[in-house]
Amino acid sequence: xxxxxxxxxxxxxxxxxxxxxxxxxxxxxxxxxxxxxxxxxxxxxxxxxxxxxxxxxxxxxxxxxxxxxxxxxxxxxxxxxxxxxxxxxxxxxxxxxxxxxxxxxxxxxxxxxxxxxxxxxxxxxxxxxxxxxxxxxxxxxxxxxxxxxxxxxxxxxxxxxxxxxxxxxxxxxxxxxxxxxxxxxxxxxxxxxxxxxxxxxxxxxxxxxxxxxxxxxxxxxxxxxxxxxxxxxxxxxxxxxxxxxxxxxxxxxxxxxxxxxxxxxxxxxxxxxxxxxxxxxxxxxxxxxxxxxxxxxxxxxxxxxxxxxxxxxxxxxxxxxxxxxxxxxxxxxxxxxxxxxxxxxxxxxxxxxxxxxxxxxxxxxxxxxxxxxxxxxxxxxxxxxxxxxxxxxxxxxxxxxxxxxxxxxxxxxxxxxxxxxxxxxxxxxxxxxxxxxxxxxxxxxxxxxxxxxxxxxxxxxxxxxxxxxxxxxxxxxxxxxxxxxxxxxxxxxxxxxxxxxxxxxxxxxxxxxxxxxxxxxxxxxxxxxxxxxxxxxxxxxxxxxxxxxxxxxxxxxxxxxxxxxxxxxxxxxxxxxxxxxxxxxxxxxxxxxxxxxxxxxxxxxxxxxxxxxxxxxxxxxxxxxxxxxxxxxxxxxxxxxxxxxxxxxxxxxxxxxxxxxxxxxxxxxxxxxxxxxxxxxxxxxxxxxxxxxxxxxxxxxxxxxxxxxxxxxxxxxxxxxxxxxxxxxxxxxxxxxxxxxxxxxxxxxxxxxxxxxxxxxxxxxxxxxxxxxxxxxxxxxxxxxxxxxxxxxxxxxxxxxxxxxxxxxxxxxxxxxxxxxxxxxxxxxxxxxxxxxxxxxxxxxxxxxxxxxxxxxxxxxxxxxxxxxxxxxxxxxxxxxxxxxxxxxxxx
Numbered sequence: 001x002x003x004x005x006x007x008x009x010x011x012x013x014x015x016x017x018x019x020x021x022x023x024x025x026x027x028x029x030x031x032x033x034x035x036x037x038x039x040x041x042x043x044x045x046x047x048x049x050x051x052x053x054x055x056x057x058x059x060x061x062x063x064x065x066x067x068x069x070x071x072x073x074x075x076x077x078x079x080x081x082x083x084x085x086x087x088x089x090x091x092x093x094x095x096x097x098x099x100x101x102x103x104x105x106x107x108x109x110x111x112x113x114x115x116x117x118x119x120x121x122x123x124x125x126x127x128x129x130x131x132x133x134x135x136x137x138x139x140x141x142x143x144x145x146x147x148x149x150x151x152x153x154x155x156x157x158x159x160x161x162x163x164x165x166x167x168x169x170x171x172x173x174x175x176x177x178x179x180x181x182x183x184x185x186x187x188x189x190x191x192x193x194x195x196x197x198x199x200x201x202x203x204x205x206x207x208x209x210x211x212x213x214x215x216x217x218x219x220x221x222x223x224x225x226x227x228x229x230x231x232x233x234x235x236x237x238x239x240x241x242x243x244x245x246x247x248x249x250x251x252x253x254x255x256x257x258x259x260x261x262x263x264x265x266x267x268x269x270x271x272x273x274x275x276x277x278x279x280x281x282x283x284x285x286x287x288x289x290x291x292x293x294x295x296x297x298x299x300x301x302x303x304x305x306x307x308x309x310x311x312x313x314x315x316x317x318x319x320x321x322x323x324x325x326x327x328x329x330x331x332x333x334x335x336x337x338x339x340x341x342x343x344x345x346x347x348x349x350x351x352x353x354x355x356x357x358x359x360x361x362x363x364x365x366x367x368x369x370x371x372x373x374x375x376x377x378x379x380x381x382x383x384x385x386x387x388x389x390x391x392x393x394x395x396x397x398x399x400x401x402x403x404x405x406x407x408x409x410x411x412x413x414x415x416x417x418x419x420x421x422x423x424x425x426x427x428x429x430x431x432x433x434x435x436x437x438x439x440x441x442x443x444x445x446x447x448x449x450x451x452x453x454x455x456x457x458x459x460x461x462x463x464x465x466x467x468x469x470x471x472x473x474x475x476x477x478x479x480x481x482x483x484x485x486x487x488x489x490x491x492x493x494x495x496x497x498x499x500x501x502x503x504x505x506x507x508x509x510x511x512x513x514x515x516x517x518x519x520x521x522x523x524x525x526x527x528x529x530x531x532x533x534x535x536x537x538x539x540x541x542x543x544x545x546x547x548x549x550x551x552x553x554x555x556x557x558x559x560x561x562x563x564x565x566x567x568x569x570x571x572x573x574x575x576x577x578x579x580x581x582x583x584x585x586x587x588x589x590x591x592x593x594x595x596x597x598x599x600x601x602x603x604x605x606x607x608x609x610x611x612x613x614x615x616x617x618x619x620x621x622x623x624x625x626x627x628x629x630x631x632x633x634x635x636x637x638x639x640x641x642x643x644x645x646x647x648x649x650x651x652x653x654x655x656x657x658x659x660x661x662x663x664x665x666x667x668x669x670x671x672x673x674x675x676x677x678x679x680x681x682x683x684x685x686x687x688x689x690x691x692x693x694x695x696x697x698x699x700x701x702x703x704x705x706x707x708x709x710x711x712x713x714x715x716x717x718x719x720x721x722x723x724x725x726x727x728x729x730x731x732x733x734x735x736x737x738x739x740x741x742x743x744x745x746x747x748x749x750x751x752x753x754x755x756x757x758x759x760x761x762x763x764x765x766x767x768x769x770x771x772x773x774x775x776x777x778x779x780x781x782x783x784x785x786x787x788x789x790x791x792x793x794x795x796x797x798x799x800x801x802x803x804x805x806x807x808x809x810x811x812x813x814x815x816x817x818x819x820x821x822x823x824x825x826x827x828x829x830x831x832x833x834x835x836x837x838x839x840x841x842x843x844x845x846x847x848x849x850x851x852x853x854x855x856x857x858x859x860x861x862x863x864x865x866x867x868x869x870x871x872x873x874x875x876x877x878x879x880x881x882x883x884x885x886x887x888x889x890x891x892x
Contacts, residue, residue, distance in 0.1 A: 049510055049566045053636040063581065063627060071585035074390040075593070076333075078270065078351030079293060079358065094216055094357030096350045102130060102208035106191065107198045107345040114167060114192055114235045115785025116858040120825050123191045124148065127170050127211070127232050134215045141223040145173045147252075150825060151245035154805045155321065158737035161805045161819040164241040166826035168234040173252060174217055175227035185228045185368045186256035186324065187213075187360070188243065188314055189263065190236030195857040196881040197341040200348050201267030201331055207232060209262065209356050216361060225369040229256055236263075236314055238822050239736070243314035247322035257376050258283065258367055259326025260360065261315040266597070267343055268352040269333020270391070271359070272590070274300035275315055279380040280325035282372040284396045287327060287386075290366030292358040294388040297587070299539040309598065325376055327363075329356075332590075335597030336668045340879040385538045390586055399538060406533040406544045410526040413547040416554045417519040417526075420563060424516065427564045428508055438508065443520040445499050450524075450621065452491030457484040457613035460648070464655065470609045470702045472655035474662035477596055482651030483609075484616035485624075490644040492620070493628050497638050510632065511566035517629045518573070522550050525625070542584070542622055549580045550626055570633060577626050588619045600662075601671055603742045604699045662703060663877035670707070670878045671700035675855075675885040676754040676867045677733055684846050684891045693754060695870060696720075696732050696885070697747040698739060704747070712873040717747040728792045728816050733853040733885035735788075736820060751870065754884040755862045760787050760852040762890065765831075772841045774800065777892065781852075782829040785822055788853030792816040793836060794891070795845045801835035816851075846891040854886040 045051055051059075081096035105126050106112075112119040135144060148170055154163040170191075173184070189206035193199025210230050217224070229252050235242035247253050258280075262271070273296035276284055287296070303309060315328035331352065337343045372379040385402040388394050397405070425435035460483060464470055473479035496517055506513065525543045532540035553576030557563040562572060595615065599608040631637055654660055663670045675696040683689040697717065708714050721744050724730040730743045760783030768776045781787065793799055793815055802809065808817055821830060836847050856862050862884045863871075874880050 046567055047635060050635045050637075051567065051633050053634050053640065056631065056634045056640045059630070059634070066578065066582055067585045067589075070390075070582050071589055074586050075589045076269070077391055078349060079354045081350040081354040092216065092220055092222070094212055094354065094361050096353035096357060098215065099208040099212040099353040099357060100345075100348075100350055102211045103200060103204050103345045103348065105130075106204045106207060107200045110198055111195055111858060112191060112193045112199060113195050113858040114238050114241075114822050114824055118858075119192050119234065120168060123234070124168065124170055127191065127207075130211050131172065131214075134211075134218050137215065137219045139219045139221065141177055141221065142218055143175050143177055143179075144218060145175070147171045147173075147250075149246065149250055151249050153245055153248060155244050155317075156805055156807045157239060157820075159808075159813060160737045160740075161808065161817070162239070162241060162244075163804065163819055163821045163830075164235060164238065164245065165821070165823035165828070165830065167238075167242050167245060167822070167824040169242050169246050169250070170232040170234065171246070171250065171252065172214060172230040172232070173227050174214065174224070174230070176223040176225070179227060181226045182255045183226045183257050183374050184252060184255045185226060185258050185260070185364060185373070186231060186318070186326070187228060187260045187262070187364065188231040188233055188318070189261075190233035190242065190314070192233075192235055192237050192242075194237050194339045194881070195883060196339055196879065197337075197343045198345070199343055200345040201334070201343050202264040202338055203236065203262070204345070205264060205268070205331065205348055205352070206262035206356070209353060209360060212353075212357060213360050213364065217364070222365075224365065226373060228364050228368055233314060235822070235824065238820075239312060240314055240317045241822070243317040244321060247318050247324065253322065256322070256324055257373050259315070259318050259324045260363060260367070261313060261318065261326060261328045262330070262356075262360070263313045263328070264331040265309075265311055265338050265594070266332045266335040267337050267347055268349040269331050270295045270352070271329040271331050271356045272297060272300060273327055273329050273386075274304050275313075275328035276301065276384060276386065277325050278319065279382055280372075280376060281381050281384045281398050282370065282379045283325060283327055283367070284384045284386050286366045286370050287363065288394045288396050290359075290362040291394065292362055293355045293391060294394040295391055296386050296388050296394060297590075298385050298387060298541065300591075302537065302539050325380075332594040335594060336600070338597065339601075340669060340671065342666050342669065342879065383538060385541050387541070387587070389583060399536075402538060402541060403533055406529050406540055409544045409548045409551070410529045410533075413522050413526040413551045416551045416558075417522050420519055420554055420558060421516065423558065423563065424508075424512055428512060430507060438506075439516060439520065441499075442513075442516050443523065445496055446517060446520045446524060449492045449495035452495055453488040453620065454491070454614070454617045456487035456491045457617050458610065460484065460487055460652075461607065461609035461613035464609045464652075465607045465702070468705065469655050469660065470607060471599070471662035472660035473612070474596065474600060475664050475668045476659060477592065479651050479654065479660065480592070480596075480612060480616060482647045483655070484613045485620050486644040486648045486651075488617045488620040489624055489628050490641060490648075492624070493631055493641045493644075494638075496629065497632060497641055500632060501638065509566050511569065514629055514632050515563065515569060517632070518550070518626060519554075521625055521629065522547055522554075542587075545580055545583070546622065546625070549576050552576050567633065570630060573626070573630070581623060581627070584623045588623060591615075592619075597668075599701070600668070601700045604702050604704055604745050605742060606702070608702055663706070665876040670703065672874070672878060672880045673698040673700070673735070674871065674880045674882045675733060676751070676864065676882070677884070678754055678756065678886045679731060680886075680888040681727070681731065682888075682890050686890070692750065693752060694748055694750040697749070698742070699745060699747070707875060707878060710873065710875050712870050713749050713751070717749045720744065720746040720748050723748070728849060728851055728889070729790055729818070731851075731887060731889070733788070733855065733887040735786075735853075735855060735885075737818070740818065752864065752866045754867065754886075755864050756854065756884055756886055757856065757859070757862065758783055759886055760784070760854040760888065762850060762852060763829075764892070769843070770835070773839060774835060774837045775843060775847060776833060776835045778831075778833045780829040780831050781821070782827075783852070784854050784856050785824070785827060786855040786857055787821045788851075788855075789819040789821065790816050790849075790851030790853070791819075791834070792849040792851070794848055795838070795842075796840060797836045797838045797847045799834060799848070800837045803832045849889055849891055851887060851889045855883060856885070857883040859884065
């Protein structure tokens, strides 16, 4: 037994000095002192190191108010349109009212489909008459030449041969008087439209803008340095045929050194620059110098070029077939009416004309005088990063400069966060190793939160689809906030909230722990910026900007020692995050306004809610990544976070009500392509082995079943998947390659026979055996102005030569081969030949199957009474694009 004398007793003497006390106790003592010394303002906001819970709604509403009051108005802002009365005071300005009158004259023709009288005669006449007025006002500094091109040719589009005959282009060249320059600027838009509607937005609006721009230039006192060629394109919807005809065949094409392409995926708004170059930064310099109302996005360019957007433009043809660098701009507002009968002139905003006209006029003058235009090949210097800020100004730099900026900012952010973490260890009285351990735990917790944030919206998206409620946000877009943004924010916040709850005895105060969480989020984004930069993704700039502004806030807090205060550090953080939030909210609003209508035409194979869920989570991470963690600074934070799920539940309930029904007549319609079709199949003896008639329906979105009990005989509709196993390309009249990709989603309803005029007919002019293993067929095709040819070799045969474009054979495309063919002003028979080879030399069996599509897409007089009755049975919220069609096969 040890004697008490030998025991050394340690007596802990109470002390009032915080520096001598346990850090946790010291923190609590300081907290009590702070509360006693707090002023009235602090007492109103703060309680026990946290902000009082009832300020949380105000905090959230603050960010919503900024979004609604600043970001949305900036995204929708249009300049004051000038009227004809203003022209006297503004002789060199674009006049929006005149452009509006141009559009009204063009749209009055109705749908302008290649091959139709409205397109081949009416549109040309409207442009001709307008040009006569322009010539009458021609000033003394310019000359004007006009040429109407009629051309035939072919090229490869989406692995099909796209072949055209006698399509038209109306081409105008405006040149400085006496100019012998061989360097031109090309401006392009198309006057043809889809069969469904008048095409006011797509692309009559841009044609109207070009005509008014021509008028202003023609009467101007200021001469262009180099000529400008205005291409009024007569066959873009076919697709892209007329641009190919111009750039490969027109006499002025070889002199066109730069391009301004004007298109539309909506009806008005601001035209967005979504493709530039490629590899010609000088064009963006010209855009920045000239543009009056900038709206541009590198992210839009990358998304478009990676096929996230189900569209294509003439820009690709000029780039790929003419090596012409340029700028690609398009309207995207109100995409609900795009390619429908509701794409009307009366809903097109006059301010949109002024916005585009001001920009185009200045841009033509700028590019035509750019020294780089004279030899653009010398100025091909790589890609660019560009984006506008609230429509106020354009930020632009080269890809190399972007890489340097991304790396510098990312490394700077990492350094700032590391310094902040080290100072946190010093101020808290904890060892650096302990703080680093907490940092690793916090980073892991952050990643789990991000994973949870992405997972929850995806689960809800799958659920909404399983219970047949997709697209419930299609008309009322605000539902997306509750359905998908709130679950993401909940997932992002609940994981840290639970961690903080179960480690509430941690010696770090809650303010320090939330700062640590924000530092980890910044480190995560900095690493993501570096990875995306290494992968040559220029859109990494969005994460770079987030890191940049957060780093500014961290540096300010460190330099003022506010980082050591439990709550005061929030104020600089909020102030520094307002600018990027405003920008990202503006940026994201434009993308959502563009993509939501597009999801109504993605086809029924894609779950639109899944797409919007992932998109919402990505936007939520960008916009709310540095806001959501601040919810932990409020008392009752877990209750506040759980309220987000309550909002989601309310929105799911609303989705079941009529408010959640996606469609509304005229404003947000459901789309179907409906063909009154005849199918005929012949055997080897040219006898009909099968024949049937009916309605071939191609749904454009997920809710095909919404019309099941409303449309005549819709309950009898059957999927064509089984037909795809029996017949080549399913044996239906597939209009274009987009239909080919989704052909198995089609529906078939047996019905009475369609009324068809001249059916597609192939006449075998000659059949000649060239060798024991090779046979040559010479043929002629006649029929309507839109046809398709399907070639499927049989019994071991293969196509070794033909008169069509050689790429499918040269590149070994797998059969069946598809040739899309259309003609404009001249319907002469198409002469072609095929050479097939059979290794076994047995010509007694069938060599190939020839399928012929016929489409009468602008012949409403062929709509039968039964067909009209069937179309009339569609609900008022449906836009059905109808025409008669045929498909017939022959064996040779």
